Amino acid sequence: MTAGILLDVRGVSKRFGGFEALTRVSLQVREGERFGLIGPNGSGKTTLINCVSGALGSDEGEIRFAGHDITRLPAHQRTRLGIARSFQIPKPFVSMTVLENLCIPAEYAAHARFPGAGADVVAEAMEILRLIGLEAKAHAPAAGLTQIELRKLELARAMAARPRLLISDESMAGLSSAEVDEILAILLALNERGIAIIMIEHIMRAVMRFSQRIVVLDAGARIAEGGPGEILNNPAVEKAYLGE
């Protein structure tokens, strides 16, 4: 049963003062899977992702990744094990060019994991930029990018860490319909390379098209799990979103 399970979140809770942001949430993501994480605003999606990526410590529960217990590991070590994320609000390294942005995870994560493998950081970064469609901006300063370019940079930079699991935190929020399709195509292409992807998104059309399996959070607890069709017809999900 555990064979093929990449990320295993077991009963994770997180409190902020008196506010319980996550209540014993469990979920599993398989190798190479396209996984959707949805829920209304404030349901705990980003908190859960922060607990998985290591930006926040969890108060209770266990998180395992590729057979390692990562519950207490600092974020940079989780990245080295193969978890990379993009940020909902882009956080580029503003003093660097686009290419230099990619060199940070390439040097600090990818090459810490595979020492000596493909020493040419720049060539590798350029390839990722080509895949994502940002190669024309490789030498442009990150500070001058447009909104969609920043989203692409977030994904490209995460990819430069050579992840086994990519967490895309609302990479499409605020984009036009055509741009959403563009990001969606990129994520599908990345998945083709065998990378498992967790997509957190409000744009239902994109999540439903992308995900093989979806987990729904509401008020910090898991309320549903299933394929896109099952989720759409789940009365509990409908209730959470429409609030009756």
Next chain:
Amino acid sequence: MFSFHLLLNVIVAGILLGGFYAAVSLGITLAFGLLNVVNIAHPAFVILGSYAAFVVNSRFGLDPILAGLLFMPVFFLLGIGVYRIYYASFEKRAEESLRGLVFFFGIIFIIEVSLSLQYGVDYRSVHAAYVGDSFRLGPIELAFRLAIPCAMALVLTLALHLFLSRTFYGRAVKAVSQDHLALRLMGADPVRIKGLAFGIAIATASLAGALLIMIGPVEPSIGREYIGRVFAIAVLGGMGSIGGTLVAALILGVLESLTSTFYGPSWALAVSFGILLLVLAVRPSGLVGRAG
């Protein structure tokens, strides 16, 4: 029996001193704890308040406390002006961490050097009929020069507490630090609210400065000794809590009073530094920031 008597007096002196420390720290609690503006220049503004009181006291014989109250509106406007510059130059560009700190450091420097150019580096003090007197309460001797600042500090603390909890603007200030959505629902402009609150923070420095020069003579660089103290108090007090500030200030006052009596006055400074490092080292998670 005698040592108990001494201990009692030392502790009472510490409480009085601590009360005064609260007055100096309230501005930091407001600016740093609630507005997230790391005004390391606050003690320098306090010294500016001391000199303002000194000037009107020595020239017109005005009571120092009255002078401190009188200058509050001026300091309030000064604070708003400083915040406007800070906001436009750093906060808006999200550069407050490095350059904003350097900006306030530069202000410390400008205030300190300007004062020493104008008034020299000698110690200055104020005159008031009651400053030298003391009264007895059973076995405890209370000096007016300590008791009055403490009492005024308590009044200031209470006033600030009432302002924050009872008034529309006070609640808006609290909302700035916690809940931007609530602030927008209140129809308040966060920049204006922050400017107002920062003005109030600097206004407290006027009164605190007057109290400082009443307790003892002041020279331009004395503010540096207060940087460790005010931040130790703000951090120990839980960042942004008025009641916490008062309690932390009293704790620090008593500890310093004990230290300077039993180990020597020069070690009193090390107490606040020790507390600051200890609090930062022991409970970092509580200080990293509020839940977001």
Next chain:
Amino acid sequence: MRGRALLAVAVALVVLAVALTRLSANQYYYFAAYVIFQYVVLATAWNILGGYTGYVNFGSAGFFALGAYTAAILIKAFPVPFPVLLLAAGTVGGLLGLSLGYLTLRLRGVFFSIATLALAVVLQTLIVNWEYAGGSRGIYTMRPATVLFFDNYVEFLFVVMLILALGALATARWIEHSRLGRGLAAIRDNEEAAECMGVPTLRLKLVAATVSGALMGIAGAPFPYYVTYMEPASTFNLDYAVNSLAMPMIGGATTWVGPLLGAVLLGTAQQIATVTISSALNLLIVGVVLVAFVILAPDGIIGLVRRRRGGRHA
């Protein structure tokens, strides 16, 4: 190309130094140049943590004085050779940076800055209360009568400080172009993103704090011989704290050239100014210029030059 720039700076400084020793008999110039080189070390050291990593140290005076007092106490206690003084002062400064960093760098950056603000005051209290270190009365240090290859001791100190300045610049330049420097820049730009991209942020910050503190301590090591009489108030002088951050901020904090530029410009101006105007007014000017720069020219002189060049190309 940058390598050539550093080489050019080195050659220029050495030529200047030789010219001084050959052409001028006036010892004042040695003293003035010594002070400027000392500021090059302090400003460069500050910038490794401040400019590269984004963590502001207000306690440079404390680090510098600690190095100076370490040397003075060693000289008083044992007949130690000069390099040992540098090593000891560097070790003490580095350990101070490391321990202060360990206690506060896990938190938001401001807490580190606040701790450094309080640090200098506490260290000064410590020295004032330490009888062996001379207390508030101060401590005398005898210069050795002779020193190999040099006509007099001031010349020797001057050359030592020149070498230290070049060493500090080379260290900064090396960090800037290494994996470490790129990691530090990532921390400065966005610490959360850096950590999530695999950068061990805490470890790198501690490395930067240690190197920076060590260099500041080393800058203080020759000080007892330079002044021959030290007392706490002037050794912990706020000048050091202000200048070592004002120089990089005014020169430009993201490259090794900025602190050098700032130190040479501001240092020379101050050396001239202290002769003509009062030292307090002099410091007031530094303060005003610093505030003006952080508001109006956030990237310093280097940033202004780059912007102008960029403008011409566009």
